[in-house]
Amino acid sequence: MQLNIYLLNHPFIQVLSNYITEKEKHNNFIYYLKSQQLGSFLIYEVLRKCMHLKDVYIKKINYIQEIKVNYPLQSYSIISDLTTSHHIITNAAKLLPYTTFECINNINDKVSYKNNEKIIFFEKFLCNYKAIKSIDYLVKNKKININQMKVACIICNNKVLSQIGEKYPRLEIYTTKITNF
Known part of the structure; x- marks a missing residue:
């Protein structure tokens, strides 16, 4: 198994991950806020190497202002079980303007994906x-x-990781914890 596994050890990510995995109270407002924060951090970690920014220069009267914007042709598709994780990944649409969400149970021929x-x-x-x-x-x-795909999860099982590693050794996986359950 030669899998690219990125274990996210940043203190903010670990604190949020521990809270979410220990609490599991879906009707708690604090749980939702922390879930959204963790989702934003995970999406950031997944995309920070492949996200392309473009410099835009705005001429003002006395100076030139430089801003960086997301490359306009870059689109993203997040495939997930939306019934259990919608509250975690909702901020991704705010961060990435060209993002579509697909339910993992409904991937079929009707869904079209772009080359890039x-x-x-x-x-x-x-x-x-x-x-x-x-x-x-x-x-x-x-x-x-396979280089266009990445996997992000809060907790992953080592048996699933070994099976993914046998089939797709170049796939990148981002997680906060690896368990043996």
């Missing part, structure tokens, strides 16, 4: 094989390059 689109599989707990089946489908049927 970055695909992120997000799972709260990567402990089943839905993500592997979805990756298989996209690689075989949609002919999407």
Whole structure:
């Protein structure tokens, strides 16, 4: 198994991850806020190497202002089980203007992907094989390059990681914890 696993050890990410995995109270407002913060941090970590910014110069009367904007042709697709993780990934649409959300259970021929689109599989707990089946489908049927895909999760199972590593050794996985359950 030669898998690219990034274990996110930043203190903010670890504190939020511990809170979310220990509390599991879905009707608590603080739980939702911390989930959204953790989702923003995870999406940031996944995309910070591949996100392209473009310099825009605005001429003012006395000076030139430089700002950086997201490259306009870059689009993202986040595939997740939206019934369990919608509250975690909702801020991604605010950060990335060209983002679509797809339910992992509904990946089929009706969904079209662009050639340069970055695909992120997000799972709260990567402990089943839905993500592997979805990756298989996209690689075989949609002919999407594995380098366009990344996996992000809060907790992942080492058995699922080993199976992903056997099939897709170049896939990048971002997580806060790896467990043996």
